[in-house]
Structures are given as structure tokens and as C-alpha cells.
Amino acid sequence: MKPEALLHPTPAGLFCPIGRFYVDPVRPVERALITHGHSDHARSGHAKVLATRQTLDVMRIRYGEDFCGEEQAAAWGEVIDLDGVKVSFHPAGHVIGSAQIAIEKDGLKIVVSGDYKRGIDPTCAPFEPLSCDVFITEATFGLPVFHHPDPKGEIGKLLTSLKQFPERSHLIGAYALGKAQRVIRLIRDCGYDQPIYIHGALAKLCDYYVGQGVELGDIRPATIEKSTPDLFKGAVVVGPPSAFQDRWARRFNEPLIAFASGWMMVRQRAKQGGVELPLVISDHCDWPELLDTISEIGPSEVWVTHGREEALVRWCELKGIPARPLHLVGYEDEGD
């Protein structure tokens, strides 16, 4: 069987005609397999959803009780038969509950990695390399310019800045699912034990992480009724980046805008966004990790879903690995 017969791109997303399911579809479908809870991958309104327990929980938190018609939780490694196609979920190391999905039929195995990273992250299970015939990889940071440094070194920059500018509120922009909790956890692991204030949009997800055993320390709401600028002098505040451009941010004292993202690697990106303190912390693979992962897995074919497909495809060609871009639309690097 040709791999394309088992799985191929359609406008709604990757589709398996034999198993009659989509992976991370961008519009409502009959049966969806979801890799992780970021909103560009996990949308509401599908009739049936198969995902890890944690991903289903995240979808419920974000979209409410009726986020889908019928849900089914997949345990790590459990093989589930869908109309003769075997599927199984394996950790991807991206955010809580994030999974790669292995799809197998008649000895042909395709792994959809979803978004993934190889760096250490205490807030989710680490990526598990799976041997396969076709490896479908993301390429969010698929350019040789991206080398993500040690995240603790980045948090070190934040702690130095807090000492240098003890009056200023340090506002860290971080995506609400995954990045925010990872950043808070990293700050704790670097020895900072003061309260950390969070934007209201983060509250439920932070509570969920804590409930799943991820210690976040003393976190308090930054969105409070009374205006008390003194409270936030020299404080660390975490929120979605868009909130800092909003009137919401006026409660803080001389805010110093930091942004935790892999994009912060490029100075001009930081400058355009009005970021004073870029923290290069990513939940995706950097360039060397993408290359190492492909080399380690050794698939006979690589398909590249979203991001900077052309550079990764070029590299595979240079290495003699057949590769092609899938040109999927609707995935927006939102998680970083």
C-alpha cells in the first residue's frame, strides 16, 4: 500500500480514508483524532473525538462541556482499532497531554508527530521516538537560524532584570496553554519564590496543571477589581501577549515587557513587538533537534506539515531522505 492511501492531506486536515478519521482537522468532522489542546489543532464541534485524557480535559476547559458529540480517551501506547486501522498515542513533549499519533495498517506505519520538542520540560511527558515508514513532522522553527538556548539561562536573564529594575513590573507574555505553566515552573526551578501574578485567561489552565501534579508555587490573580499599582512593583506577571497591549496592562508600574517564545531568537521580531526582554523559550524543536529527530527515527519518507517546510525538505534532500511538504493550512504557530 502506498502511504498516501493510508493518510493524505485534504482541506479539512490529514485524512485516513480507510479508518474514516481526520487528524487535527481545522473544520468540524465526523471523527477527529487530536494531538494536543492548542486551539489551531483542537477545535470544537466534531462528532467524535479521540485524544489523550489530558487533551480532552483541556478541550473541555477551553470550549465547555459540549465541545464534541462523543469523546474517547486513549491511554499512552494503547492500540485502538478504527475500521481496521490501528492507532496509538505516544508522548510528544509539547504541552500537557500532547501526543504523536501512530497509524498502522498492513505493516505500513505513519507517525503524525503533531507539535513536539526534545528539550526537558517538567510539565509534560517527554517525546518518545517511534520507528516508522513515514514520519510527519512540524517545522515551526525549521530554519538553521533557530537554536533554542537552555531555558534556565533565559530565566536567568529575567531574574537579573528584576534585580536591575526592581521598581518595574515584569510582564511575561506566554501562550495560555503550556508555555505559561512551563515558564512559571522554570522560574520556580530557578529559585524564585515570590508570588507570581497571572492574567485571568490563565487561571483555569494553571489550576488544571496543578491538579495534574505540576507544582507552580504561589500564583495569584493579576486581574483584580481594585487598582493598587504598588502591589505590582517589581512583580512578575504572566499573561497572554495580547493583554499587554490592552488597557488591562495599565495597572502596572512602568511595565517591562518580556515575551517567552522561540521567535524571540530573532532580534527584529522582538523589536517589532515592542518586547524589551526576549526570553527564547520554545515548546517546539529547534533546527538541530528537528534534524536529530529525523536522523534518530530513520524513516524512509518525511512529510512536513506546517512552518518553514522548504528548508527542512531541502535538508532531507541533501541527506537523500525522500521528503515533501504537505501544505496544510490553518495551523498558525500559535503555541509559541
Add this chain to the structure above:
Amino acid sequence: MKPFATLLDRLVLTPSRNGKLKLLADYFRDTPDPDRGYGLAALAGALDLKSVKPAMLRELVLEKLDPVLFQYSYDYVGDLAETIALVWDGREKDDTTDAEQPRLSQVVTRMNALGRTEVRSAVRDLLDHLDPSARFAFLKLVTGALRIGVSARLAKQALSDMSGKDVTEIETLWHGLTPPYVELFAWLEGRAEKPVLATPAIFHSVMLANPVEDGDLEKLDPADYAAEWKWDGIRVQMSSFVGTKKLYSRSGDDITGAFPDVVEAIDFDGVVDGELLVGGTKRSNNPTRTFSDLQQRLNRKTVTAKMTEDYPAFVRAYDLLFQGDDDIRAKTFLERRERLAKIIEHAPHDRFDLSDLVSFTSWNELDTLRKAPPDPVIEGVMIKKKDSPYQAGRLKGLWFKWKRDPYNIDAVMLYAQRGHGKRSSYYSDFTFGVWTETPEGDQLVPVGKAYFGFTDAELEILDKFVRDNTVERFGPVRAVRAEKDFGFVLEVAFEGINRSTRHKSGVAMRFPRIARLRQDKLPRDADRLSTLAAMIDGGED
């Protein structure tokens, strides 16, 4: 290299002056000699470092990286030094700890000791052993493109902040010292006496004037003051001692190289304060030319013969600080001026003249003169106490500047951009435009940008208008509604207006700011481009 690289990374993204000063002062305090001295030199534009051609850097990176992948990367990043700093395969660096990374002083000494054939392998080796941020700093240094928004003046202010020494003392020493400034830091930290300078042709901090504000003059007797025209050039200091001739900007930048025509003509010893202008001296009977002509000569390291011919520079002398090596700054303004007049009398007539005194008997009379100056290149009057000593800084009551009234136009807000720091949640940078006739009818054309002049309460109003009336977004910039009968009219004040080939409107304002919010006006009542163009030619009034 690490502390310097970290400093650069922060400086590039720190918009506020106080923030920059804090980062600089901390760097100078925490970094050991001689690294901090080389860092200071690099920031102040005084570092002598062997340069590397971008072509060689490109060749080096292509030894390791596929050209197609390099091109994808370069297209994405857009800056050669940054692209190379980022794509350089740093795996060898992973075995180098921060402490083992080459220090800035080692990099400078090593680069400067290299022979022509050794450069390539040395640069490759350094790139291998620096981390990405240090690689970026290194590449910016060797390609000579350290654009980070820090002036020499700001760096000196940071030295003053870190040590408590007066910035004017630091400025005076500056041109007599060379990198890595070990004796300067020893003095700043109170570990040694003030350095004694070998060369006397140094910069002396200049005396500045306060703007005249309401009620200032009523209390003063006009008989105690002299007045001069305030010329629209740049304030300079000529410093000449036994063959060493220097020209400094008012902040102490050495601009000798850009004005050989003036410097070579200096035939006296001493320190003269004056205005650098382009055109003819009054003794040569040629007119003084405008600031935009002078701009052709500014910010150049060297200058062509054609440049000096088309835009001849001269100095209109205001004051004398040293006569020969005799410090006369404690003498009165009138006495210094008398000595200055004698020197200028004998100096080359085409390069130097003396600033005229403006005679007046009452402040009202001077006010009338100020508003109708005899030359379009005059931007007001200077008022100087006759018995004032020459004292660095901006002292109250001795010197005043009384500018002609600013120009004013009514313009329409077109775009707004979010501010930085305290203003990061406000739309506080405004692009405004005026009407011009096009084949499709009247249209608004952008003529300038302003981000101050309004109060905090007015900013709330402006910000709300932007948020409620956005029609398009471009990153941090929003386009707002601007139609004949709906929009926001701003009264914009500015100091002057020049022709510009860089701007679509063909004009460029100097020092524009928001003078008033004109919610009482409709965009259709705003000014036209032709009104601005007329200001270039004739001047207002």
C-alpha cells in the same frame, strides 16, 4: 565577550534613556578592566578594530552550510551579521563554558595583531568559540555597524552615574584618553588621581542656554544683557594647540575629519565656541545657507572635494574659552568677546566670522527683532549676561535662548503606533497628514510623526479614538478613520521645515510635536501640503 554581548542585546531593545543608563552603568561597574574600557570605546565609536568584509563572512559560513539553506535563513532574518550569528553551527561552542569564552579585550588584541592572511582562520575560530549573542556582537564590531541607539554622550553620562563624578569633567578628559581607559576607570572609582592629559587640544564642555519662559525677562534689566542672533547650524568647538587642530560637536564628538575645509584654515591657538554653518561668511558677502544644506555635510567620516566646494563650511564665532593656553573662562562675556574679535579679525575671512551683537534697549524691542530676523537662517536670539563667566552646563539666569515662534499647522491623524515601556498599552506615536490634490481628488498625504506634546489626559483621549476608529492593522501600527467629515485633527507645532526626497510628501519637519487636540475641527478644515511647501520657501509671518 559575554557581558558586552548581553549589554548590547538589552540596549537594542530598551527604549527609555533611563533604562539604557542603568544598563550601561551596571556594565561599567561590574565588568573588569580592560574589557569594560573596550566596551566603552565600542559604544562611543572610539574603538579601533581590524575590519572584516561581509564577503569573507559569507564565504566562511558557506564552508559549513548549504547555500540554499543560508539564503532561506538570510531572507528570513534580513541582517547578515545576525543571520551568521544564528546559523553558525555552535556545537563546538557547547564545550566552551561562559568563563572560557574569549574576553572582549582578547578579541580586540587578537584581531588587531593579525596579518592579512591570518584573518580568515582567526574569525572562524572566534565564531566557533563564542555563543550566538557574542557572535552577533563580534560580527557587528568587525563589520563596523554597531547601531544600537547609544551616543558617546549617553555612555559618558552612564560613567557619571556610576561614579558620581560630573559629566563635564569626563567630557573634558575624554579626547585626551585612549581605550581601554584604565586610568579613567581608576579615577572614577576613586582609586587614583584624575588623569593628566598629554594633549591640550581637548574638548571642554559647553555652556548652554535656558529657553525664555513667561515672566523670565520682566525681572531682568535689559542693560545687563547682550543679544546675538541664534543661527540655525550646529554648535561646535574649535580646539587648536601647537599644530593639533580639532573640531568637536557640542556633545564632544570629534568631527574633525568631516570638515577639513574649516580645520585646515585655523591659524590661531585656543578654544573657540561657535556655530558651524554652510555658505559664505558675512565678510565674503555670500549668504549663509540653510540647515538642510548643512545636513549634506553632517554624519560623514570623510568628505569629497566636490562636497567642500558645493557646500563650503565656516564657523560663526560666539565665544573664546582659551586664548592660546590661557584659560579665560572666568572672565566676563564682554571681555572674552573682545579678545575673540581680535582673533577672528585676523583669521581667514572665508572660514570665520564673528557673530554680531544685536542692539536693543527694551525686551519688547528685542521681541520685535526676534520675530522678524534679517536672515532666514536665524531661528531667534541669544541673550547673554554681559558679566557672565563661561560655565559648562545650563545655568539659570546667565544665558537665554529666545526662539522665533514655532510653526503651526492643523493636520489629520492617519496612523498610530503603540509606545514603549510606560506607554506600551497606549497608542502614543502619531503619523499625521495634510491634504493634497491628486487626479483622484483631494487626498491626505503623511507629512510627519509626533509622540509628545500632549498631556496624560489628552493621551487617554487620543488612545480611545485610535481604538474606537481603527480601520486596518499592520503589526503594532493601526490606521485610523480619516475622512473629510470624520477623523481627528491635531495642531502640530514644529521648528522648521525642509525639502526631503526621502518622504513621499517632499517635506520633512524638524522637531514636530502635538500642540493641541482640535476636536473642534473637522479633517476638511486641516491644512494643505501647499501651505507647508510655502513655509520652506518664504518662512512664515
